Amino acid sequence: MSKLLRILVGLVVLGVVALLAIIFVPPQLTKPVQALPADWKPAAGQGQYAARMADCAACHTAPGGKLLAGGLAINSPMGTIWASNITPDKQTGIGNWTLDQFRAALVDGVAPGGVHLYPAMPYENYRKLSEEDIRAIYSYLMTEVPAVANRVPETKLAFPFNQRWGMRLWNWVALGKPGFEPKPEKIAASAQLSRGAYLVEGPGHCAACHSPRTLIMSEDGTNPTSPAFLTGGTIGGWSAPDLRTAHSALQQWSDADLKAYLISGRNSHTAVAGEMTLVVGDSLQYMTDDDANAMVAFLRAISDVPHKPMPAPSPASLKESLGDRLAAxxxxxxxxxxxxxxxxxxxxxxxxxxxxxxxxxxxxxxxxxxxxxxxxxxxxxxxxxxxxxxxxxxxxxxxxxxxxxxxxxxxxxxxxxxxxxxxxxxxxxxxxxxxxxxxxxxxxxxxx
Amino acid sequence: MATRTDPKKDVVIIGLGWTGSILGMELAQDGLEILALERGADRNTVPDFQYPDAFDELKYGIRYGLMQKPAQSTLTVRRNLTETALPYRHLGAFLPGDGVGGAGVHWNGQSWRPLEVEYRLKSYVEEAFGANIMPEGMQIQDWGVTAAEMEPFMNKFERVAGISGKAGNIKGQIQEGGNPFEAERSEDYPLPPLKNTWDSELFADAASKLGYHPFPRPSANASRAYVNDYGMQLGPCNYCGFCERFGCNNYSKSSPQVCILDALKRKPNFAYKTRCEVLKIEKAQDGKTATGVTYFDENSGDTVFQPADVVLVCAFSLHNVHLLLLSGIGQPYDPVSGEGVVGRNYAYQMTGGTGLWFKDKVFNPFVGTGSGGMSIDDFSIGQIDFAKEGFIGGSYITGSHTGGRPIQQLSMPPGTPSWGAGWKQAAGDWYGHNMSIGSHGSNMSYRDCYLDLDPTYKDRHGRPLMRMTFDWKPNDIRMTQFMKGKIEEIARSLKPDKISAGYKADGSHFDVRPYQSTHNVGGAVMGTDPKTSAINRYLQSWDCHNVWVMGASAFPQNTQYNPTGPLGGLAYWAAEALRKDYLKSPRPLM
The missing domain is CATH 1.10.760.10 (Cytochrome c-like domain)
Structure with a gap:
């Protein structure tokens, strides 16, 4: 009896210690996945490009607001999350953040002071960012983006979600290894496919919307080795379409149409709507031609079935007036x-x-x-x-x-x-x- | 005077319609800091022309929802030098547009190129018929550019606007089904022709049987989906019949909004302000250049001086002339001495039409588009023996309808009561049974048709209103009567049950009440002689070399066509001179 009691007490003590540790012991922060010289500097435009590929603006620039000054209300199932000001303003932005603190936010979801971010910040995906991109984005935010004093409302979710330490448990379960590794082998074997995979899985954080969620609301697959990866999810109540299975509308598009959709927001079949409008408007339109081709190649490579595009319009049909088309x-x-x-x-x-x-x-x-x-x-x-x-x-x-x-x-x-x-x-x-x-x-x- | 002076810009554009948008787009590519000032409101397809709100004939067709309000801006009109001009207080004869997009929003979309001989009309008349056939007081001139010089720029405009049509002359090769009399073009229209309505086909058949050469009227209503050189997109026209006086709800009618503005607004070096009315172009002390513009900001009530290196005058043609007169740029024209250039000369458009009613034909008139139909150019300026016929001028003739709107397009045969049971009966009997054949003709310039400042009336800013002195002349009335004869021959061959005629006749005087056309041209004409033109052949002011004046105010006399095509082409022509020459070394180019 006393032995059982002792065990129980021991367990409770252990539990309390563990809890206290979870709450108070600072988390181990991920080290740079790549060693760069201390004086490494991004090339001109590299930081802005990396920030655009990561689509920071979609959340951190409010409609009608100043660039990256935050204030967008993100309606999550747990309540309203306010996107933060990531301009270099020292009082209301991230002007005081060190590179290590910035990296921790991107890859560990941990802000200075050990405060856990909510995964509306897609650190599940940003964990895959290269150290070069992290430093390039940091440099861009600190030296090129104008500082804007804009204090955004504090995110106040209802209990238990307001207990941010709980995210630590979630992170243990949900997060994969930091750094990017192209998978499977067929992707890794091609430089173009690897680049496409990096853009989609890492900065592009496509899976944040286009993968289903698991029971604990983590992304069901952050790379193509998971069968559910990019097979469709929801965002703000909208369906984020399946990009991968035989049912995906992409199967009927030509590569040119897929590329046009990504970089221009429209193609010969359809146009973007909903959240994808921001993705194209703030991010994908700026892709270099090589990157756009890589993204298209990757999406094709991970498809469950070979795509069967509708026949391209004949040169004659491009001269056809609407009246002729409708008559036929x-x-x-x-x-x-x-x-x-x-x-x-x-x-x-x-x-x-x-x-x-x-x-x-x-x-x-x-x-x-x-x-x-x-x-x-x-x-x-x-x-x-x-x-x-x-x-x-x-x-x-x-x-x-x-x-x-x-x-x-x-x-x-x-x-x-x-x-x-x-x-x-x-x-x-x-x-x-x-x-x-x-x-x-x-x-x-x-x-x- | 100015309550504020703003930082200097490289270029200030007055008016954000077709020409302002074109110049903005072209010059923005050179990295210049550009500000456009538009006195009207901002306008976008959605929500300003959106379905179904745009289909309000009372609001837009009758109450001129997209037009300038005479209480804010008008001019005075008289018919000869002895009358006292009175203000044009209610819109009628012509309808200047208002707001971003200007007249490019509410036009029908009839987009033509001038004929080869129209660019050098005076020389052509002298060479072919002798100077002595010109009646006393006629003051026609050459434009100072040729059709061949303008071709690439006309083409550029047509590619941006996405014009639907069928070429008749590609590099000298006559094309079956196109206009065989048109000036040589380098390529076909970017889009295929629109579909015809039945009345257009009846007209074309009848014209063919008489040996004429019908072709689809060129149209800025897109016949299919189109993406222009700026990446801007047009949707296919669905023939709703709400074009003229309306904004297009369907992204189908070419306009600055649909063809240029979203591309221009992306340029970080371009900005525009609406509800900002330019009051005056300010001249430097030496009088050889302008220093910028002073404008009234309706939003704040401020009067602002906006310094700029280049001033582009891109308002509606009448306002361009008014601004030059108010600013003292160029010597005002005096019809008595014949000296001076600003205000010389004003011309209009001579139009006429024949109505046909058929008891047994139903035309579904609600299927229509602003610029559909079939035309013939067999009686165009280049095809008529002026010496034999006794007039200088010509017309294109079209069988078409632009819609079947209930208020303005319910056309009744002559003798129908204008109200009551008789009218109702006739409306039931004849709606849908009517077609028309129209003549769209030239108007020459004359010594006593001109624009100057009114001695009496002032606008809300205390500036003198502009005064228009204009009347119809026997030469142009003979022209339209000639067309009446040709049209009636075609019309009779279709054996209508009833027929009507609406043409200016001997003794007709200019009447500002009924709508005729908003093709107001001249007053700041282009040319190669500073004594007879306000701007040189590049549209640069002879007086202040950094002031450039776009628009139909540059036409020395009116062509037989609608003015939008050439004013678009001229804007590209001027943009080329600015970019390739003037901006590198600002000076008078001639």
């Missing part, structure tokens, strides 16, 4: 819309509201208005994105090669919940699309 278009949905007889409510709404740009064949206008045929926003399991685009409209980002901010207007003031439900239900079954119906309640839930 056929198919059950197209024919019914053309005849305009015995229309369902959804079909009628489509003709009255959508047809002028997206057309009776649903194909939109190449490179201008997205095709709705097989469009991943239209057919996604999560209908949040589709409903959001219809209610609130969507704007393409201005990019170097496609500067126009083409904008679809908002229809919230014109269509009722029942209208949007009927319209989206139609879209999800038109032109060969096959996805379940949408209810008015689902639409109502998204009205602001």
């Amino acid at each position: 278009a056929t198919g059950p949905t197209t024919d019914k819309l053309k005849s305009a007889r015995d229309l369902t409510h959804g079909e009628l709404l489509y003709l009255d509201n959508c047809n002028a740009c997206h057309m009776v064949d649903g194909r939109g206008a190449e490179g201008v208005f997205p095709s709705l045929v097989g469009n991943s926003i239209v057919t996604a399991k999560q209908t949040t994105g589709l409903i959001d685009v219809i209610l609130n409209g969507a704007e393409m980002p201005s990019t170097i090669t496609r500067p126009e901010k083409l904008r679809m207007p908002a229809f919230a003031g014109r269509l009722s919940d029942a209208d949007v439900a009927a319209l989206t239900t139609f879209l999800r079954t038109a032109w060969g699309n096959s996805a379940p119906a949408v209810t008015p309640e689902a639409v109502a839930a998204q009205r602001h």
Whole structure:
């Protein structure tokens, strides 16, 4: 009995000591994965490029705010997380941070003073950053970004998430080895594929949205050896599309279309919407041609199936006027819309509201208005994105090669919940699309 | 005077419509610090022209939602030197646009190149017919550039604007189905022609049977998806019929917004301010250059002096002339002595039309586009024997409709009551049964048609209003009557049940009330002689070499076509002279 008690007491003491240790013993910070000379300096532009590839601005620049001065509210399932000011302002930014402290934030999720960051900061992915990129970004932030005094609101999550020390346990379970190692062998064997893998897995932190999450909300796979890696996730209630399996819309795109999507935010099939607008606008549009090709090659290399792009438009069809195209278009949905007889409510709404740009064949206008045929926003399991685009409209980002901010207007003031439900239900079954119906309640839930 | 002086810019642009956007885009590539000042509001396709709000005919068609408000900006009008000019208080004959994009937002999209002979009209008339055929008081001139010189720049504009059409003359080779009378072009239009409506096909068939040469009217309404040289995108036109007086809801009608502005706004060295109205271009003490502009900032109420090395005058043609007159740049024109250049000469557009009604034909007029249809140039300026016909000028003739809007495009045969049960009955009987054939013709310049400052009326800033002195002349009325005869021959061959005629006739005087066209040209014309032109052939002011004046104010007389094509081409032509020559060594280029 006393022996059992002693063991119990011992365990409790051990537990308390462990807890105290977890809370109070500073975590071991990751050392540089690569030894660089102390006087190493990034080349001109290298830091800005690395910061752009890591898309720091998507979260750390608020809409309409100063570059990297923070203040964006990130709505996580645990509550609102405020993106911090990472300009070199000494009071409100990171002007006092040393390189080691900066590295710890990027790769360990630990801010100065041992404060644990929430994984809205994608240190699961930034752990793979090269020391060169870390130092280049640090140098860029400290010497090139203008200091902005902007005190952002403190992140206050509800209990138990406000106990930041708990992140330490999560980190033990969730985090992989620091540093980047191309995997599997077929990726490692190619310099181009390795570069593509680095961009996607590390700075690009694509898996943060495009991989599913595990039970403990860590990324289900941070490299291609995990079967779930990049097979689709959610972000802000939207589906982040599957980039990898046979079901991915990417399988129907040519390499040129995939590249155009990444660097210009649009291609001959579709255009970016939702969070991907920021990814393209703040980050991917600046990719060098080599990096864009590497990213495309990597995404192709990790695909479960060989991709089968739709046939490229013939030179003759590029001279074809819209009138000729629509005259030739056929198919059950197209024919019914053309005849305009015995229309369902959804079909009628489509003709009255959508047809002028997206057309009776649903194909939109190449490179201008997205095709709705097989469009991943239209057919996604999560209908949040589709409903959001219809209610609130969507704007393409201005990019170097496609500067126009083409904008679809908002229809919230014109269509009722029942209208949007009927319209989206139609879209999800038109032109060969096959996805379940949408209810008015689902639409109502998204009205602001 | 100025309550504030801002830091100096390399270039200040007055007005952010087509020419301001083109010059901004071209010069921004050289790294110059550029500021554009636009007196109207900022405008974007969404939300300003968005579906379905743009389809409000009462707001935009009747109440001129996109036009300048006469209470804020207008001019006075008289028809001859003896009348007292009165303010143009209600828009009618012409509709100057307002805001970012300017007239490039609300136009129909009819985009032409001038004929080869139109650039050197005076020389052509003298060579072909003799100077003595010119009536007393006619003051036509050569432009100082040729069609061949302009070709690359016209082409550049058409590639940026994404014009739909069918070439008729590529490098001297006549192309089947195109306009065989057009000036030689280096390549076909960037986009294929729009689809025809039935009335256009009926017209084209009838014209062909009479031996004429119908071709698709060139159009700034995109016939298919297009990406221009700046990476800007046009969506295909869906023939909604809301073009003229409306902003395009569909990214289909070429405009500064759709073709240039988002690309320009990316340039870190370009900035623009809206609701900032330039009051005056300031001259240096020696009078040989401008030092910048003074503008009124409607947002803050400040009057600001904006110093700049180069001043680009890119407002609507009438405002360009007004600003030059207010700023003392160039000697004002005096119609009595014939001396002076600013205000010499104002010209307009001579248009006319024939309406046809058919009991048994239904045209679905709501399917339309601002610049569709089939045209013939068989009676264009280069094809007419001026000596024989007794006039100088010409027209293109088009069978088309631009839409079937209920208020303005419900066309009734002559004799229909204008209200009540008779009107209702006729509206039911005839809506959709009407087609029209239009003549779009030249207007020559005359000694007593000009622009100057009004002696009486002032604007809200206390500046004299500009005064327009203009009337129709017998030469141009003979021209339009000639076209009436040709059109009626085509129209009768279609055997309509009813027919109407709307052409200026002997004794017609300029009437500011009914809409005619917003093709107001001249007043700061280009040329090679500083005694007869305000700007040289590069559009550079003869008086202040760092002031360049864009727009249709540069046309010495009006061509038979719509002005947007050539004013776009001229902007690229001027941009080339600025970039390749002037900026390296600022001086008078001639």
